[in-house]
Amino acid sequence: MKKHKYSNIFIKAAVLAFVSFCAVTIIKLQFDFNELRRQRDELQAIIEEQEEYNEGLAERLNSPFDKDYIISIAREKLGYCMPDEIIFYNDK
DSSP states (O other), rough: HHHHHHHHHHHHHHHHHHHHHHHHHHHHHHHHHHHHHHHHHHHHHHHHHHHHHHHHHHHHHOOOHHHHHHHHHHTTTTTOOOOOOOOOOOOO
């Protein structure tokens, strides 16, 4: 009778340990899943920003090289101005 009692306790302890292990594992996986979802959302936002930037660059590439475009590039990239313009710089 004693062997049966000890084996019954051993089985209950093993089941309890298994259930505890499963519960801890499920909780850890849920935390990992939430963290990965947050990272996915952040990366998705970065991808969307980059796609918008790429679309803007594509529009600039597809735009014709007219006089206004050349003037805007000269002003923005090269710091040029028209001969009759005066540019004031502020150090602040």
